[in-house]
Amino acid sequence: MKLKARLLDLQAGGRSIAILDDETAGLLGVHSSDRVRITYKKNETIAIVNIAGNFPRNYVGLYEEISRKLGMKTGEDVEVQPAERPEGLSHVQAKIRGERLRENEIEMIVQDVIERHLSDTELASFVTALYIHGINMDEVEALSKAMVETGSTVTFDKGPILDKHSIGGIPGDKVSILIVPIIAAAGWVIPKTSSRAVTSPAGTADRVETLCPVNLTIKEIKEVVKKTNGCIVWGGALELAPADDIFIQVEYPLAIDPLLLPSIMSKKKAMGATHVVIDIPTGRGAKIKTNGEAHALAYDFIDLGKRLGINVQCAVTFGEQPLGYAIGPALEAREALSTIMGKGPVDLREKATSIAGMLFEMVGIENGKQKAEGLLESGKAERKLREIIEAQGGGPTIKPEDIAVGDKKADITTEKEGRVLWINNKSIARVAREAGAPKEKGAGVILKIKLGEHIDKGGVLFEVYAERNTKLEAAIDLANKLQPLRLSKKPEERMLMDQIPTRTIYKKIFTLER
């Protein structure tokens, strides 16, 4: 059927969508969500139909994604025909019914995801079915491989390729800024890609961006790594496992994360990693609550690593409070820089050197942790970080105080004395976000006290930093409402932990930061 194209001068967030009115759709025999094949000159593409009332008859509305694919500059005639549903959709339906998918079926789904032949509705149903029915390791392997194969991959001249990754969930987790230079300073290659915050106050890319550019091309990354052995860059624009980025968009509003394993490991594989430590922060207020859960997940990561040809070890780390004191991109970068310069909190140093030490031992170096500590204390790690900063385009002489933080500041104090019994990770993160993080890089929280420490009446629990007064006030209000720190004289004097029926639901913390 010949229709006039109307170019909508609007993007659809990557989706392949064509607009039809009811009448024209009816004549074509298609409904909303059906597919049409659109042909213009020698180009053709598949689009998902959306029905819009009041749209003119005999027109097809094309979002920019479609007109670009068709190479169309102005509204001309196109041929529009009903198209079959993509084959991947029948496998999505099989998963909804609870069937196990085979490798080639998963490949078809991932291919259809990449080509945007599946709608948000269908993707949402797929990830929901994966979440409810579960995925077995054969499926996880096939998903990981298909996600790698449908994206960019990077190869480096030198091997092995070391890497680390956290499954996320702990505010203030800035260890990568220490681990990468420690490893690189010892002569090993560690091309770290990282993400920006989605649901958390800061991703590693957000933190490092206050030190130097992170938005590098693959070519630039290879140059930086050739020069320095390491990098800490934003992975989001590199098209590594791009199917995963599409899945994450759909998972975000649902707050489910069934693709944790393939999501992380496909990106490591795409970067050519051979030795990887996966950090699994564990405890109340972390994604993973118990040691048992952590071990089960760890064995899945190790198994998946074997299937992908990656040597994986997992670090189960203490996840019941933020790491260090600083939360928010600039505040965290300051703290990381101070720490690599010899100051900084013990837990951050301890965690960074432990994980770096594991990586060293994986490539055959004995006493890895001591080696990592030595590189930190000798100043070699600091020099390496400055090399990397310079290679990525930043100023190598940067001092912690050069990093701009929000100039609006407030103290959150306690009305009673006591000892810190609980710190709610999620509440701290929400306060930092309310203050403007991660978009306003100077916003965030500085804890003045951590678990087990004593505070007097009127003492400062934490400081809130913001770039704007309205955000500061909103963050203070939220802090007073959420009360992220819970005090007690001594644990044994506060035996009643909760009262029922005042239903307190202990949700798994949901962050898409991995």
Add this chain to the structure above:
Amino acid sequence: MKLKARLLDLQAGGRSIAILDDETAGLLGVHSSDRVRITYKKNETIAIVNIAGNFPRNYVGLYEEISRKLGMKTGEDVEVQPAERPEGLSHVQAKIRGERLRENEIEMIVQDVIERHLSDTELASFVTALYIHGINMDEVEALSKAMVETGSTVTFDKGPILDKHSIGGIPGDKVSILIVPIIAAAGWVIPKTSSRAVTSPAGTADRVETLCPVNLTIKEIKEVVKKTNGCIVWGGALELAPADDIFIQVEYPLAIDPLLLPSIMSKKKAMGATHVVIDIPTGRGAKIKTNGEAHALAYDFIDLGKRLGINVQCAVTFGEQPLGYAIGPALEAREALSTIMGKGPVDLREKATSIAGMLFEMVGIENGKQKAEGLLESGKAERKLREIIEAQGGGPTIKPEDIAVGDKKADITTEKEGRVLWINNKSIARVAREAGAPKEKGAGVILKIKLGEHIDKGGVLFEVYAERNTKLEAAIDLANKLQPLRLSKKPEERMLMDQIPTRTIYKKIFTLER
């Protein structure tokens, strides 16, 4: 945050969507799928954020649904703030986790559905979770009630209110055109609302539309029913249980139907029905395959009826082949009109009088089926149908041959002789749709032979009707490919029914027609 509104001059299929660019969204602290509250003068509304690359900074793009709610005619400044996620979403998430939902939680979900506060992604995840985890009868009851309460309801001066409904799945099921006049001719009220085809070749509304208008307002329906005791109208624009219409949009691409019970029963309740027969076509190639399944579903309908104050009985009917011979709106209307005039196929008469008879007995009339047959034979039912046609705005003297059918026609013949052993409902439906049904009302299929009948080599299995040659040819090709009728000399001469591993998957038939 003050933003300039850009009115998009485009509808979003009822959805509440606002467009932002990445930067502006970042400053607001929102991501794609988050909500914003948009305020213009004294009006405010919630919209779901879509991020569009290249969209100008400091603008918000508003689809017509939003600008209409805000009463905005030209692009002016609006106040945009991040908004909390709707409360219904947390209950959707509870359902994804497998929790049972309470009445007030379901009410909140349905309210958010109606107000378009839930995205397609979230709705898809919800119906998927309902499909996988199942719904218990308390949830079904709460869903039904909430869907009734959030829509229009109709009351008639006279009671009781009789009705019938089929769960669908059988091509050619035109019994309503007979049952409504039979019941109304006996003086009972039967205000039948019906749907248009979504996945089938004809809905009752499509069939009746070839006899008279079906797109009546509630006021007009009440007048028709006052005059004639019955009506057969399209229910789609009456806003009866509108939440259901939104769910159906999402279920359609997924081909799942977890809301069958509340979907049907909420619409009956909204029309004030007191006595309802639910038709459950059963057998190979129907939605329900076995007697056992049919009984389980029947008891759910009866139970739900009790909870809603509706007296329900179920008819388990033979569903292994199309009803009558005609499939397609105009062809079916012709057949129904012929049948009420005294001719027509036995199975159609038998099914119509059986269900009408059940309704009679439910209101206390003995020998209901005989009564129904009498009304048919005496011509009273025909006169009543013509009264209804006239009251709805059609010509009361219409004859079967006045109903226009497609003038392109082809015979599908058999290359061997034999007896019809199987008729594939779904394949027959697909051929009729390929020929142009339901949009092209004259398109469809006339079976020339049915189950158990004998045919000679070269004999005609069925005829295909179309309004356009291209559609006719496409339908012929599909018919040759699908071969919807399967012949055998005698069943006992063909004992091998299937061969494995040539995987034949017996799918449940999926049609959204109910």
